[in-house]
Amino acid sequence: MLLNRNTAATEDLRTQTFLHRLSDYWIFGVLVLLILVFSIINPVFMSITNWINTSTFMTDTLLLALGQTVVILTAGIDLSVGAAMGLSSMVFALILEYGMNNGLSQWVSIPLGIVGGMATGLTIGLVNGLLITRWNITPFIATLGMLGVCTGLTFIISNGTSVTTLPEDIGVIGNHIFLGFISFSVLVAGLGVVWIYMLLGKTRFGRYTYA
Template sequence: MGKQGEKFNFGKFYTRYGTFMLLLVIFVASMVCVPNFLGRENLTNILRQIAVVTILAFGVQFVIILGHINVALGSEIALIGCVSCLVMVNLQDKIGSLMGLITAIAVALLVGIAIGAINGFVITHFKIPAFIMTLGVTEVARGFSLILTSGKPVSGMDASFKFLGQGYILGVIPVSVMVMILVFAVCWIILNKNKFGRHLYAVGGNINAAEASGIKVKMVVRKAFIIDGICAAIAGVLFMSRLGTGQPSSGVTYEFKAITACVVGGTSLAGGSGSLVGTLIGSVIVGIIENVQTLLGINAYWQQVVRGLIILIAVIIDVVTKRAAAKSK
């Protein structure tokens, strides 16, 4: 019996193949239940819809691997997105649409870096739980977005700004999807081909052992939150570009959508594990489920219930697989 247990272990199997198998099952089920699911327009729409959430998920995964969390992402993209819109509106006629767009993106990135740096510094310096810190940032960021816009949508951005979230390359590939792929590539290199990535997993797996081995834990945490802030900045610009206006009250629940994508993709909320490929697959899974519910005409309130259940199920699966993996050792 012992050898049979070693041959097949549910924990190890799900960790390696579970997310992909789940995607395959959901994809086939969607194909059967929804006649027009496989239409090019619908599949493209799914990718466009998940681009912002997936980029947010890539960023917050760095934080979750450490065992931390960021519940302010929705407010962050609202603030950063509105700031980029305001910069674009005020500069596009003065310095040209291209330079206005470049400046708007640069300012958005600086704001994202600043928010990430503040989060990381306060959490590590004052030893405040990340949940509490980012809960406070949720209100601060949302408040600033309303103050800067006087609570009104920002409009009048040039077509070049809207192209980021609404445009297509060669008339086929959404620009936002290309940006998502680029962010994935950069984050994957950081996590898998860089010393910082190894340190990140080490700190998330065992912070005391990481400190004993000479890893500067505080610096690792701060860098992770800065990366999270940069991804929030990119997502914020794309989000407002897709909407076509700067909406100060938008982005609500986007933090939970991003966290859900990570958890469904196999990233443990306890820290120490997770892969970007898994997060990408997790985001696609959630995107397909939401798309199918919409096509089937399911009430939006019930869709929210389903999103909550997805998180709970994913966390339960994570606990079960970890227990199964531990028993095999």
Template sequence: MSDDSGGFLATGLGRSLANNWAAFFLLLMLVVFSMTGQNFLSIVNFQNVVHLQTVPLLLAAAETFVIISGGIDLSIGFVMGLVSVSAARLMQAFLASGLPVGWVIVLASGIVLVGSLIPGLINGIIITRFKVPPFIATMGMWGIANGLALKLCQGFPVAGLPDALPEMGNGYFLYALPGQFMSLFGKPSWFPDARVRELWRLIPFSLPFILAILAVLAFALKRKRFGRHTYAIGGSMDAAVRSGIDVDRHVIKIYTLSSFLAGIAGVFNIFQTGIGNYTTFSAMYELFAVAAVIIGGASLSGGKGRVWSSAVGVLVLAFLENGLAISGVQPFYRYIAVGVLLVIAVVIDKLFPNLR
């Protein structure tokens, strides 16, 4: 009964347009904003946008796996905050104990990254063993992680961390003043801080970092058994069980991965801001991550989605905000635009169910 009705959709262009509408929309947006916003089309702006999206990209990647498996993880935003705050507290403690700065950073980051497996592990166990719906299990974890983070930081961002953190987190591979000098990994020390804006700063450290993580995840999802099983579970839980996949184990792994990626985001957050930040209610990281994944073409009923498409979803949301701001539109329109885009994404998904 599900014959393709032919026509435009049958043509190669039509298919790829409907299949990758988010990417086309992104391109269209870039073109439009290049015309409406003065400094929109510039390497500096694009670099900034991508750099600032490192955290959302990580969270969207986490949510991609969970959503493909047919679940949802509402806890990642607050797990990120908890990890960020814990790392900051640990660093403070290590610094006080006289550990060298390098060790402080490495040790604290390492410990919290291992610790970040725990919320996901608990989520996974609650979901598989006690058959609690993912929405509720991770919502519970949302509350718990939020409470713990606030408890650790007493409601204030944790400051007093090494200066090396933001220097590394916001550093670039290449610094240059055209026609005068060029240096790698840092600006020459003789160059005054006040004039740093005159420099060309190219390729933020965060770029290869996030690209590498996304590449590994995309590879795991597309080419490894782990990814194949993830799709299988989201496509048909029954079929997955019957074909001998240890579904419970795999689901636990997926939520643990999700929480671990939120952990990486939390550590990166410290590197980016130089302080330990708890997550506020209005940030809604997890919901925007879900939005990006859906705009990227995944379906909340599972079985569909790709890491790179989710990344495109993140960039669509990011450039929307950035482009509107640069074009002088009130930033509040962004929230409205996100809502409209999401609905479009789902309606497209409904209209062309045979895609991908």
């Protein structure tokens, strides 16, 4: 009788373990199901062209999600990431436009634009961090306010218009395809995923973040 109880307990533990592991991958299962359904409805969905377009379109969301992952692990939230990306992109584009309109080479304008865009994003992150850690403002409130600030600044510095004078090589670099099906932006996003995985899973910083 004791053996039967032990066997039943073991089977119950195995079932719980299986269900727990299954719960970790249900989102992936839903994704596979959606792909199958869309492929049946429209066979073009599985084409290389659609893969390139879809994967490239989603890279900005993936890159934002990588940073958000670290924040959420610490029980925080950042509502300003989309607006911060918009402001950083606008600064980048305006620097490129200024360089093109003033006779600067695109190989000078592009690095300056990258530095300006990254500096903008880093400044936003630094301000958010100080508001939350030094002034003890709730992350939801601090980043909600920053969302409004970034959105407003984007409209102010651009006068609410699009930037159209950009170097041609910007599109060439971003849309370059490797191996016939991997765009440059997807490659960058993939490297970002590997980096975050190593950072959170293999470093002291990652252990402290989870703790």
